[in-house]
Amino acid sequence: MKKLSYLLVLFFLAVAIQSCRDNHTEPFYDGEPVLHFQKESAEVNATDVGFTDYVVEFGTIAPVAAGTTVTLVKKGGDAVEGTDYEVLGGNTTQVAAGAVNGSFTVRVFGAGLSPDTAKTLVLGLQSSQIANAVYNQEITLSMRMKCPLPSNFPLTYNVSVYAFNEDAPSHTQTLVPVPGTDNQFTIASSWGPNFVAWATNTPSYANQYLYPGVITINCGDVTFTTSAAYGSNTTGTYDPTTGVIQFAVQQSLFSTQFTTNITLTPQ
Structure with a gap:
């Protein structure tokens, strides 16, 4: 009889736990959208005679209510825009209503870079419609030259x-x-x-x-x-x-x- 009572207690406990789950008692975010980068740093290598495109991804945590403009801004670093890099399509983008993320494409040119010492580009996000999160507010791109080895490289x-x-x-x-x-x-x-x-x-x-x-x-x-x-x-x-x-x-x-x-x- 004691064993049966113990099993009944376990059964009702399991039902209670499942009920809590069904009622969505786990923590979830229900605040306003806020801007943040998906990562804080990245390395980008470009060949001495070419370029590499790097996609800078950002998120808003919660869906935006309407089309929103987000701007990518340079906050530091010694990389020179127009020489070492450019932002394809411009430094503003539109986040569609209901979306929770977006991206910019940064094209890095290898000709002005060095294989020894990286140039850096520190980027931030701005929007008059969405506030910024308290984390991941900068991404630092480290840029180096990369020279491809010949196709007949000996082994x-x-x-x-x-x-x-x-x-x-x-x-x-x-x-x-x-x-x-x-x-x-x-x-x-x-x-x-x-x-x-x-x-x-x-x-x-x-x-x-x-x-x-x-x-x-x-x-x-x-x-x-x-x-x-x-x-x-x-x-x-x-x-x-x-x-x-x-x-x-x-x-x-x-x-x-x-x-x-x-x-x-x-x-």
Whole structure:
């Protein structure tokens, strides 16, 4: 009998909870529309001979009652309108009655940008018909130049290694494109499979501590990042004429600190 009473209590509790849900007792917004950006920052890369269009999205939380004009305004940054970017179709747009969002398209030109230091563009929203929200009132676009790699970009390289003021064992590496990117490649070993064995004069260390990583190429710049606990991230150079990639790595595997210079030359 006690068990039946317990089950009845659970049944009535479940019915009460469902009743609350049916009565929409969960919190919901019933205020006036307010303007806000959908995100606070974004990176936009454009080629040195082209442009990239970036869609800046904004919302109103609640539907607008009538057609509403919203203006996109520059609030800061060193990007120059007409040189580094332009707002396609102008910096005003109409939000239709019943809508809860809108967008602007910012065209970013790569010719005046740098792959090294980003230019920034800080944007805000204004409307005489809708107030602004208390959050996401600015979006910062970071703009850089991006140089596309040639379609015949080589993937197999002869790698020369230099440390302790002498040549370490050379090796061959195949760069594997990172899916979804056009300028990132994984490398199985940066300083080579025999480097640690050579540096310690211990043959049993062959094929250990390979120092793998990801090579990212943008124009003449190279970034090498590694997941190896004993390694560190670094930067280098890429020569688009010769295809040579160069960077130097540090390590914490040895008690003595030293620099290892790595040069990848296409086969």
